[in-house]
Amino acid sequence: MANRRLAPAAEQPQSFAFSSENAEWAKGQIDKYPEGRQASAVIPLLWKAQEQNGGWLPQKAIEAVADELGMPHIRVLEVATFYTMFALEPVGRFWIQLCGTVPCDSCGARELKDYLHARLGAPGHVSADGNFSWLEVECLGACCNAPMAQINQDYYEDLTPELLGKLMDDLAAGRPVKVGSQIGRTSSEPKGGPDTLTDASLFDGSRVGAWRKRFETADSKQDEAGGKAEAASSEQRAAVDPKPARPDAGRAVGTATTDAPAQRNAAGETPVPAGAKADAADTTESTAQRNKPAAPEAIAKAEAAGAEAGTQSDLPRNEPPPQPVASGANDDAAATSAPQKGN
Numbered sequence: 001m002a003n004r005r006l007a008p009a010a011e012q013p014q015s016f017a018f019s020s021e022n023a024e025w026a027k028g029q030i031d032k033y034p035e036g037r038q039a040s041a042v043i044p045l046l047w048k049a050q051e052q053n054g055g056w057l058p059q060k061a062i063e064a065v066a067d068e069l070g071m072p073h074i075r076v077l078e079v080a081t082f083y084t085m086f087a088l089e090p091v092g093r094f095w096i097q098l099c100g101t102v103p104c105d106s107c108g109a110r111e112l113k114d115y116l117h118a119r120l121g122a123p124g125h126v127s128a129d130g131n132f133s134w135l136e137v138e139c140l141g142a143c144c145n146a147p148m149a150q151i152n153q154d155y156y157e158d159l160t161p162e163l164l165g166k167l168m169d170d171l172a173a174g175r176p177v178k179v180g181s182q183i184g185r186t187s188s189e190p191k192g193g194p195d196t197l198t199d200a201s202l203f204d205g206s207r208v209g210a211w212r213k214r215f216e217t218a219d220s221k222q223d224e225a226g227g228k229a230e231a232a233s234s235e236q237r238a239a240v241d242p243k244p245a246r247p248d249a250g251r252a253v254g255t256a257t258t259d260a261p262a263q264r265n266a267a268g269e270t271p272v273p274a275g276a277k278a279d280a281a282d283t284t285e286s287t288a289q290r291n292k293p294a295a296p297e298a299i300a301k302a303e304a305a306g307a308e309a310g311t312q313s314d315l316p317r318n319e320p321p322p323q324p325v326a327s328g329a330n331d332d333a334a335a336t337s338a339p340q341k342g343n
């Protein structure tokens with residue numbers, strides 16, 4: 001990583017001001033941010049100042065950007081010296097930023113660095129013809145096509161010392177060059193060509209709606225196969241376990257009552273008990289009548305009859321039953337009425 005210092009005073013211009021066109025552009029950038037957040041436009045403004053100054057950022061440009069944004073000069077200097085995208089010294093017509101981070105390093109960046117040392121000398125110096133300067137930088141985000149270098153605004157990938165040398169020759173001569181991979185890779189596909197998504201029908205539109213057709217075909221085949229299997233299964237079951245026809249299936253069937261006169265007769269019992277006959281004949285007495293309290297004369301008659309028979313009447317009463325006589329209460333009377341021994 002190179003030192004990030006400002007160019008010597010002898011190389012610094014005495015002043016810097018945005019051109020009217022760039023000043024208008026800078027105003028548009030600043031207006032993107034809310035009031036009080038204008039400092040957020042510092043990187044685009046530094047970038048534009050570098051572009052206007054021939055590819056590098058002098059101290060006066062850094063101060064002009066700070067003044068434009070109302071920032072302390074040191075704050076903008078911190079930004080400019082942090083990012084290697086800002087060149088702090090004069091650069092050649094083609095500024096080469098060579099990635100030296102691990103993926104590029106392990107894929108051959110050291111050989112490229114040796115080549116640049118040999119051809120251009122130490123980094124940070126413009127070549128004698130003014131065409132080139134170079135700098136080793138950290139990862140530029142194209143590791144998949146390592147090793148790589150950024151030359152001005154473009155990336156050149158899959159480099160070897162030979163390919164880099166030819167590229168520099170072509171640039172210096174003004175010949176057209178190919179940006180991106182220098183070995184024919186498209187984007188970051190595998191070396192040797194793509195090995196996935198190689199079916200041309202994926203890209204010619206012929207697969208539009210194919211998924212629907214596939215599902216519909218599968219569904220209809222499944223339905224057909226299911227119907228055949230079900231029919232075969234029914235036939236097989238009928239052959240193995242035939243069922244008798246049931247013409248009455250589903251119709252209401254009368255069931256014999258369990259306590260009918262005809263059954264009792266057949267069993268040798270009285271078809272209809274006498275009491276049941278009387279009950280059935282008595283169509284006048286309702287349940288309410290049956291539960292109605294008996295008249296007092298009827299109770300008296302029933303009790304008298306019960307007393308004669310030695311039983312109690314079970315007719316319902318309106319009065320509470322008489323209380324039993326306490327034990328021993330009539331002993332005197334009994335003794336009086338009992339026959340005297342010896343009489």
Ligand code: FES
Nearest residue numbers: 099104139142143
């Ligand atoms: S390591 Fe070189 S581009 Fe990422």
